[in-house]
Amino acid sequence: MAAPAMSAAPASRATSRAAYAVAALALLTFLAVPLVGVSNNAIRLLLTTFLWVATSLAWNLLGGVTGQVSFGFAVFYGLGAYTAGLSINGGVNPYAAIAAGGAVAAFGSLLIGLPTFRLRGPYFAIATIGVNEAVRIVMSNLDITGGASGLRLQQTGRFSQVEHYYAALGVASLAFLVSWRVMHSPFGLALRAIREDQDAAADVGVHPFRLKLAVHALAACLTGMAGGAFAHYTAYIHPDGVFAFTTSTSILLMPVIGGLGTLSGPVIGAAVYSIVQEEMVVHFPQFHLLLYGALLILIMLFEPGGLAGLWRRLARGLRGRNAAGTGGGIAAQRQPAGGGS
Amino acid sequence: MKNTGIGVHGGSRPPAARPAIVSIIVLALTLLGPWGSGIEAAQGAGCPDAIRIGMVFPMTGREGRPGTYQVEGIRLAMELINAKGGVYVKECGKRLPFQEILYDDQSDQGRSVQLVERTMSSDNVVAVIGAYSSSLGQAQSVVPDRYQVPWISPGAGASPIYTQGRKWIFGVLAPVELLGYTTMKFLGSLVNQGKLEKGLKIAIVVENTDHGKEYVEGVNRWIKENPGAFQVVYNESFQMGGTDFSGILQRMKAANADIFLSDAHLQDYITMHRQYTQMGLHHRMVSYGARGTEEPARKALGPAADYIFAGIWWHKDLPYPQVKAFVQEHKKKYQREPDSYYPSTAYDAVRILAAAIESAGSLDRTAVRNGLRKARLTDSLLPGQVLQFQENGQAMTPFVIVQNKPGDKVDFVYPEDSRTGEVVTRIPR
Secondary structure (H helix, E strand, O other), rough: OOOOOOOOOOOHHHHHHHHHHHHEEEEEEEEHHHHOOOOOOHHHHHHHHHHHHHHHHHHHHHHHHHOOOOOHHHHHHHHHHHHHHHHHHHHHHHHHHHHHHHHHHHHHHHHHHHOOOOOOOHHHHHHHHHHHHHHHHHHHOOHHHHHHHOOEEOOOOOOOHHHHHHHHHHHHHHHHHHHHHHOOOOOHHHHHHHHHOOHHHHHHHHHHHHHHHHHHHHHHHHHHHHHHHHHHHHHHEOHHHHHHHHHHHHHHHHHHOOOOOHHHHHHHHHHHHHHHHHHHHHHHHHOHHHHHHHHHHHHHHHHOOHHHHHHHHHHHHHHHOOOOHHHHHHHHOOOOOOOOO | OOOOOOOOOOOOOOHHHHHHHHHHHHHHHHOOOOOEEEEEEHOOOOOOEEEEEEEEEEOOOOOOOHHHHHHHHHHHHHHHHHHHHEEEEEEHHHOOOOOEEEOOOOOOOOHHHHHHHHHHHHHOOOEEOOOOEEEEEEEOHHHHHOOOEEEEEEEOHHHHHOOOOOOOOEEOOOOOOHHHHHHHHHHHHHHHHHOOOOOOOEEEEEEOHHHHHHHHHHHHHHHHOOOEEEEEEEEEOOOOOOOHHHHHHHHHHHOOOOEEEOOHHHHHHHHHHHHHHHHHOOOOOEOOOOOOHHHHHHHHHHHHHOOOOOEEEEOOOOOOOHHHHHHHHHHHHHHHHHOOHHHHHHHHHHHHHHHHHHHHHOOOHHHHHHHHHHHHOOOOOOOOEEEEOOOOEEEOOOOEEEEEEEEOOOEEEEOOOHOOOOOOOOOOO
């Protein structure tokens, strides 16, 4: 949505303003949705989408902006869910419990990050898979969490889907704001430098290890909060659900589909993922993974910039046509592809 | 690290890529169509053309086979009821056929919840029949009270599902605790008959779920009531869906028990007993809880599955006329006899739902829920022939004990009055 901080051209500032306006309008629209009599099913789909948006944006900070591909974000989602669940069962206010979920996930990310960020590239990715599986198995055998029987959350008061909807929207909005802030700060610039060349970044004074730990904690916190909101909503969580490897891959796939390293990409990816996935499961239960895989391959083959990249290309094409002969198209083509659109 | 390697930058695309990209957009938009659309449209005043029933079962994934069997049982019951014109609904003044709305949750808990919510919130169903397995049942059982839609599970037997004070959930399976208790009662009867010696050592290996815990509770309750009859020398749990049970089996071997009792789901039973056989383990008697007679297991394990005994909710050889009729209809529709309890409880779930709707005389969900509370199916397929729900929504039918015999044969061995063959208390080596 917003142009990268490095390009301070007036045109980019105008684009940013337009993007903020779109974001604000989207937020107002989503705030109004439950008030205009939208179906329960649509509310449920939006609620799920918001939670995926939060995790997708969070993963993007580490994977898209910093270039560290983690297959272990289900750990943070699960830690957040279990922390919130146990806290709620202990009588803590649900929203404080969700925040606690974020805090515990952030702490967990430090424990995981300290050894794994010593590794680079595929070694880091493989290590995160191992951590994910190890945590899932431990959680399946811990009595305090209910083990493999799962954890039932005590429900007090009447269930209100709208209340959960707003909680999920809040978490997604927070993830969006944090992502926006990071991507438009010197911190975000340093993270991009690490993504492009970690050694070169270190040579110019960036401390890759510390910054990776910091962004990992930030992303884990947001993911943990999403997990906490999910637990509060479903009232029953299970290690094979929240800590599942498929949860990790889902979290990773959404920004890939939408567009890595951008702000709008993970949001689009999460929206497409949650809705397309459910419709595919419903209409093509035997083939949905195949179809989903094919869709993913198509995106990666023909538009590695994801759906956000596709959008940029279409917009560029339209602008180029409108400004044919004026040079506008050339200017548009010079915009960096991986910026903070 | 240079970049993520997944493709951060778009780069230039060949012109040929454009149609593919447009195709992706069209596909996505097509799939986005049902989002918030009219699928939730109310049925409107008056009577519908059919009684819509949501069904959420695992038809693929780890629990795919039992889930599919349950769906087959439901479809058979619906087909037979519809063939007679359907269920009489008094307020409509006519019979209405059942109409299924089926979703496959792929044995995934998260998806199971998602689909139950979907069907309850958008498919305008009168009731939902769902969940094979206690773990999927745990997940689904949160939803019915929220949407106030009656939910019947033909395949979730763990009691904690039904002890949360929920008002809209019903379960056809008797509690797993009763399975453990009945298993011990059967073994105790063998001691009384002098077929087993007093004080034999028992090793217990169960899945680390509510199902497994409850089974052990049942075993322990009987042992507490009958001190000295048996002694438990080994009690351990395993991770469900495992691929290697050799460690736990090795430790069990060291315990030198006489009888091996396990509580496992079908896949785990097959995997564990294959490893048990490969390791050359041997006990006088072996049970895997409610598993043992299933055709896939007998095919996979061959003679190694002979003499395993099981406490089961139902068997096709139960001597009731309605069971014989069910088996015939099942064979007619699916070209095979039911090899396990799975389709029978699902079949009865539909029948008791039909009875509840008839007694309610309405498709109003609250009336149907109240009808289910009072319903009493007196020609049930299940042991005892009476199916009704307790205060907490769970049925309490007795278990019977069967034992595999060579040649794919199965004998009833407990209770005594239903015995069809002699119990083997020392498995031949």
